[in-house]
Amino acid sequence: MKKLLMASAATALMAGAAHAEDVKIGVILGFTGPIESLTPAMAGGAEVAMKEVTDSGKLLGGATVTPVRADSTCIDAGAATAAAERLITSEGVKGIMGADCSGVTGAVLANVAVPNGVVMISPSATSPALSSAEDNGLFFRTSPSDARQGQVLATVLMERGFKSAAITYTNNDYGKGLSDSIAAAFEAAGGEVTTIAAHEDGKADYSAEVGALAAAGGDILIVAGYVDQGGPGVIRAALDTGAFDTFALPDGMIGSALEEAFGDEIEGSIGTVPGSDAADASMVKEKVSATGADASGPYVGESYDAAALIMLAMQAAGSSDPSAYSGKIMDVANAPGEKIMAGELDKALELIAAGTEIDYVGATAVELIGPGEAAGGYREIVIEGGKITTAQYR
Amino acid sequence: MDFLNGFVALSNFVLIPAIAYGSQLALGALGVTLIYGILRFSNFAHGDTMAFGAMVAVLVTWWFQGMGLSLGPLPTALLALPFAILGTMALVLITDRMVYRFYRTQKAKPVILVIVSMGVMFVMNGVVRFIIGPNDQKFLDGERFIISVREFKQMTGLREGLAIKTTQGLTVVVAVICVIALFWFMNRTRTGKSMRAYSDNEDLALLSGINPERVVMYTWMIVAALTAIAGTLYGLDKTFKPFVYFMLLLPIFASAIVGGLGSPLGAIAGGYIVAFSEVMITYAWKKVLTYWMPESLEPDGLVQLLSTDYKFAVSFVILIVVLLFKPTGIFKGKSV
Numbered sequence: 001m002k003k004l005l006m007a008s009a010a011t012a013l014m015a016g017a018a019h020a021e022d023v024k025i026g027v028i029l030g031f032t033g034p035i036e037s038l039t040p041a042m043a044g045g046a047e048v049a050m051k052e053v054t055d056s057g058k059l060l061g062g063a064t065v066t067p068v069r070a071d072s073t074c075i076d077a078g079a080a081t082a083a084a085e086r087l088i089t090s091e092g093v094k095g096i097m098g099a100d101c102s103g104v105t106g107a108v109l110a111n112v113a114v115p116n117g118v119v120m121i122s123p124s125a126t127s128p129a130l131s132s133a134e135d136n137g138l139f140f141r142t143s144p145s146d147a148r149q150g151q152v153l154a155t156v157l158m159e160r161g162f163k164s165a166a167i168t169y170t171n172n173d174y175g176k177g178l179s180d181s182i183a184a185a186f187e188a189a190g191g192e193v194t195t196i197a198a199h200e201d202g203k204a205d206y207s208a209e210v211g212a213l214a215a216a217g218g219d220i221l222i223v224a225g226y227v228d229q230g231g232p233g234v235i236r237a238a239l240d241t242g243a244f245d246t247f248a249l250p251d252g253m254i255g256s257a258l259e260e261a262f263g264d265e266i267e268g269s270i271g272t273v274p275g276s277d278a279a280d281a282s283m284v285k286e287k288v289s290a291t292g293a294d295a296s297g298p299y300v301g302e303s304y305d306a307a308a309l310i311m312l313a314m315q316a317a318g319s320s321d322p323s324a325y326s327g328k329i330m331d332v333a334n335a336p337g338e339k340i341m342a343g344e345l346d347k348a349l350e351l352i353a354a355g356t357e358i359d360y361v362g363a364t365a366v367e368l369i370g371p372g373e374a375a376g377g378y379r380e381i382v383i384e385g386g387k388i389t390t391a392q393y394r
Numbered sequence: 395m396d397f398l399n400g401f402v403a404l405s406n407f408v409l410i411p412a413i414a415y416g417s418q419l420a421l422g423a424l425g426v427t428l429i430y431g432i433l434r435f436s437n438f439a440h441g442d443t444m445a446f447g448a449m450v451a452v453l454v455t456w457w458f459q460g461m462g463l464s465l466g467p468l469p470t471a472l473l474a475l476p477f478a479i480l481g482t483m484a485l486v487l488i489t490d491r492m493v494y495r496f497y498r499t500q501k502a503k504p505v506i507l508v509i510v511s512m513g514v515m516f517v518m519n520g521v522v523r524f525i526i527g528p529n530d531q532k533f534l535d536g537e538r539f540i541i542s543v544r545e546f547k548q549m550t551g552l553r554e555g556l557a558i559k560t561t562q563g564l565t566v567v568v569a570v571i572c573v574i575a576l577f578w579f580m581n582r583t584r585t586g587k588s589m590r591a592y593s594d595n596e597d598l599a600l601l602s603g604i605n606p607e608r609v610v611m612y613t614w615m616i617v618a619a620l621t622a623i624a625g626t627l628y629g630l631d632k633t634f635k636p637f638v639y640f641m642l643l644l645p646i647f648a649s650a651i652v653g654g655l656g657s658p659l660g661a662i663a664g665g666y667i668v669a670f671s672e673v674m675i676t677y678a679w680k681k682v683l684t685y686w687m688p689e690s691l692e693p694d695g696l697v698q699l700l701s702t703d704y705k706f707a708v709s710f711v712i713l714i715v716v717l718l719f720k721p722t723g724i725f726k727g728k729s730v
Contacts, residue, residue, distance in 0.1 A: 171703075195696060200703065204632035205415075208676050208702040211407040215678035215696055233633070241406055242543025242555040 021063040023320045025050060025310060026087035028098030028108065030074030034170075034201055034229040037257055038297040039100065042123060043069055044288035045295075045303035045363075046097045049345065053311045058349040060320060065311060072099040075172065077107035084112040094320045095310040096120045097303065102127030103173040109139050119322045119329070121309055123302035126251070126274075127177040131371050138326055140309070142302040142366055143274050144376025146174075149250060150181025152378045152394050153222070153272050154189045157248060160270060162219040164192040165248065168209065168234055169224040171198040178224045178250055194218040201229035206237040214243035222248040227255040232262070239265055246270075254381060254388060255297045263386035270391075273298045274364065276377030277393040281363035283343045296388075301342070301363030302374075308345055308362055309333055315352045333368045335359045395552075400685030402554040406543075407681075412673040413666070414562040414631055417569035420665030421624035422642065423649035424576065424658055425617045431593045431656035432613045433494070435507035440621065440646065442518035443482060445639035447622030448629040449526050450474075450481035455533040467537035469560070471630055475623065482622040486614045489514055498610070515640075522636045531634045536560060561631040572623060573662060576616070580658070585612050593656070641706070645672070648709040652716050654723025663724060668709055676702045 027046050029039040050065040059065065068091045070083035080099055087093045096118060099105040105125035113120040114136055121140045122130075128147040133139065157165065167183055169175035175198070183193045195216035199209045213221060221244040225231030231253045238244040239262075249258070249271035258266075275281070281301030288295040310325075312332040317325035332348075337357030340348040348358050360366055367375040380391045422444060429437040437443075454474035464470050493514060497507055539545075540563050543555030580586040585608075592599040592609045600606060625639060632638070649668045653660025678696040687693070700708070716723060 197701070198703065202635070202637065204628070204635060204638040207407070207411050208673060208705060211411075211673075212676070212678040212696060212698055212702055214407065215681040215698075217681070240538075240557055240559060242557055243407075 021060060021320065023059070023063050023065050023311075023314070024068050024091055024093045025065060025307060026070060026084070026091070026093035026096040026098065027067050027307075028070045028072045028080065028084055028087065028096055029100045030104070031069070031071045033072075033074035033076075034226040035074050035100065035252070037228050037294070038255060038299065040293040041285075041288050041295045041297055041300045042100065042303040043067070044291050044293045045284050045300040046123075046307035048284055048287045049304045049307040049311070052343070052345045053308075053349065056346040056349055058346065058353065059311055059315055060318070063320070067097075067307075068093055070098075072101065072104045072108070074101040074104060077104050080104035080108050081111045084108045088112060088116050088118055093118070094314070094322060095325075097307045097310065098122060100124045100299075101172075101174055102130060102177065106130060106133060106173070109133060109135060113138055117323055119310060119313075119326045121306035121329075123306045124299040127173050128181060129173065129177060131373060135371070137372075138322070140306075140329055140368060140372035142305045142309070142364060142374050143299065144374045144378075146178040146250075147181045148376040149178065149272055149274075149378065150183075150185040152376075152380075153182050153248060153250060154185035154191065155394070156270055156272065156380050157186060157220065158189045158191060162191070162246075162248070164194055164218045165220045165222050166194045166213045166216050166218040166244075167196045167222040167224065168199050168213055169196070170226055170230060170252075171200055174252065175224050179222070182222060182224065182250070192218075199225065199230050199234055201226065203230060203233065206230065206233045207241065210234060210237040210241060210243050213238070214241065218244075220244065220246050220248050222250075223253055224250050226252045227257045232258070235262065235266065251298050256294060256388075259383075259386060259388060262383075264383075266383050267386070269383045271381045271383075271388075272378045272394075273381060274302065274374070274376065275379030275393065276365035278377070279341065279361050279363055279365035281342065284363045304342060305360070305362040305364055305366050309360060309366070311345070312340075312348055312352065312358070312360060315349050330368055330372065332358055333360050333366050396685045399552055399554045400682045402546075402550075402552055402556050403685065404682045406554065406556045408673050408677050410556075410558060410562055412669045414559075414565045415673065416666035416669030417565050418624055418628045418631065418665075419642075419645055419649045419669050420662040421569055421572060421620055421627070422646040423653065423661035423665050424573070425620040425624070426646055426650040427653070427656055427658060427661040428613060428617050428620075430650070431658075432589055433498075433507075433610065435504045435511065436647070436655075438508065438511045438643065439489075439515040439518055441639040441641075441643035442515050442522065442636075443486060443618070443621045444625030444628070444642070445522045445636045446485055446518055446625075447478045447482040447618070448625035448634055448639070449522050449636070451478035451622070451626040452526065452531050452533045452629065452634055454478065459533075459535065465536060467560070468564070469534055469536045469630055471533055471626055472564075475626055478622040478626055479619045482618040483615050485518075486618045487611065489518075490610065490614050519636065519640060526636070528636055533634065534561065534630055559631070561627070565627045565631055568623060568627060572620065576620075576658065579616070585609075589613060644706055644713075645669075645709040648713040648716075652712055652723055654725040657723065657725040660723050660725030668712060671712060672705050672708045675699045675708050676705050 047067045054064045072080040102125045126146040128145045169179035247269040254273045284304045285295040313325040313328040316328040337359040342363040369375045378394045382391045451474045454477040455471045540558040543557045546556045588604045649664035653664030678698040
């Protein structure tokens with residue numbers, strides 16, 4: 001009799017567990033490598049969204065969401081592919097928040113996500129080449145393509161009166177794509193690009209690179225690099241030799257490491273980071289800061305939104321099967337419907353369950369266009385008093 | 395005026411960086427050349443020994459900074475230098491006792507010792523990364539510039555600026571002191587003379603009563619001092635990152651071989667030759683030529699012979715050319 005009771009109790013427990021599904025979502029970011037100081041906060045952003053949904057208990061009738069982290073390394077496509085493969089085959093994730101850098105994102109998409117039919121939403125891969133990647137409708141990004149960033153940066157430069165510029169970029173997909181788009185947009189706006197030269201990350205000394213850039217001259221130096229890698233080295237060498245004293249810095253160069261390294265030495269330098277004033281990421285950043293990560297870097301809100309979109313689409317499709325919910329992502333992200341801000345995932349899940357349409361705004365005013373990428377709002381920053389300050393939103 | 399402006403631009407981007415870099419290479423190449431001349435093998439672990447020395451300097455500097463010690467305008471790392479030298483001496487003497495001595499008593503061929511030194515290189519590489527991590531470390535403090543660009547422009551009223559970093563000045567001064575001390579030691583002291591005798595003819599030296607183990611020990615200690623100083627200066631001037639020292643191995647060997655392996659004078663000349671070729675061949679001459687050429691001949695392009703990406707290729711080419719046409723190097727060292 002006792003055994004029978006035990007057995008039935010066990011069965012009941014198992015049935016209960018099967019009912020409240022546990023959905024795993026992969027978080028593939030470069031926890032080691034050139035943007036390792038940015039990624040803990042990005043992962044934190046995604047995990048804030050997952051915790052919010054789990055706590056609400058409203059996803060697919062009470063499912064819990066568990067994040068599974070994996071290391072993309074940002075630069076090693078082989079390592080990133082292996083990490084993603086492990087997430088899908090051994091962890092059984094239903095969607096991937098990631099990857100981060102453009103090169104590895106393309107590799108994971110082509111080698112893992114598409115063959116396995118898993119949805120991937122990248123918070124930070126910005127290479128224009130990804131817009132035309134073969135994705136079977138599985139790939140989205142909550143950050144805009146760099147083609148857009150190039151235009152914005154060129155406009156900022158012209159408005160602030162910089163008529164000629166030298167460009168140096170980190171020698172990879174991200175750097176090349178970005179520098180091409182900046183150069184094209186700047187020249188179209190009437191500016192003069194004096195030279196475009198690549199720099200390799202991880203060198204001790206960039207005085208030779210800066211010597212060449214200085215010979216070409218220009219009002220400002222555009223450094224399309226990474227803040228944890230060669231970027232600060234190039235700026236340091238340029239300052240030391242007096243070659244340039246103001247810099248234009250795209251998203252990969254904006255972070256608190258920049259303030260720490262240079263302070264007011266680069267006073268008046270400008271930059272652009274994805275961001276929007278139509279939405280407020282401060283709630284996400286506060287929650288991420290509370291976990292001990294440094295949330296001052298970019299893409300924290302984008303990461304929150306990427307994870308939120310995956311879960312809201314699951315709710316809309318009534319299933320955590322990627323093939324079922326991939327078609328719903330554009331629906332929940334865009335109008336028409338009730339606007340959902342960051343921190344309102346509870347309400348969103350309820351509305352979807354009740355059959356109401358939603359328009360997810362989230363932390364970064366998400367609006368997906370074309371092949372599923374953000375339309376692109378940018379925050380124009382300027383270094384004032386040694387601090388990164390917001391000039392305006394574009 | 396144009397000529398002066400051009401010369402200042404050239405100094406700022408070519409002459410000063412190349413002199414500082416050349417001094418660092420020369421100190422490194424001296425170590426390689428001493429080992430080759432006296433212990434008779436190419437020490438591939440040299441770069442990572444430099445990294446180890448610099449690492450000790452970084453750690454001691456942090457400790458001093460924590461205690462509030464400083465040298466005013468000079469970097470605190472100078473105070474840490476003696477500790478770095480002692481630490482490196484301990485490391486190389488232990489390595490010699492545990493590894494090299496075994497092969498020496500067996501009279502192993504030089505090529506075997508080269509491979510052994512590669513093994514030592516990987517171990518040291520791992521040790522350094524294990525202790526301090528693979529990342530950039532900052533340990534420079536004090537005054538950054540002897541002359542900054544802005545001061546120079548105000549002083550002279552020229553359009554081009556000139557910057558001399560404290561670390562660049564320091565590198566040259568320390569390198570000169572080291573070289574003078576080394577030559578004095580080799581030519582004037584008994585131990586130095588016995589080292590040269592051992593290098594010239596091992597058997598004859600043994601017959602005349604020179605203790606080989608002592609010579610070996612003194613060689614390692616001098617090499618350790620040179621490597622620790624070179625490593626620390628390079629780290630101060632550029633940046634401390636373990637992997638960077640591994641990459642320095644190529645230009646250092648190129649310097650030692652160009653000058654003639656085994657010849658200390660050659661190592662110094664080689665260091666400057668390699669440094670100047672690397673910097674001058676990858677420099678874009680447009681700015682300087684615009685000042686120097688008549689207006690009709692001003693260049694439109696950058697006038698850059700090789701992109702800066704090929705900096706290390708320059709050392710490679712020098713190395714190959716020397717090995718092909720003059721294997722003994724400029725100062726008639728031993729052929730490789």
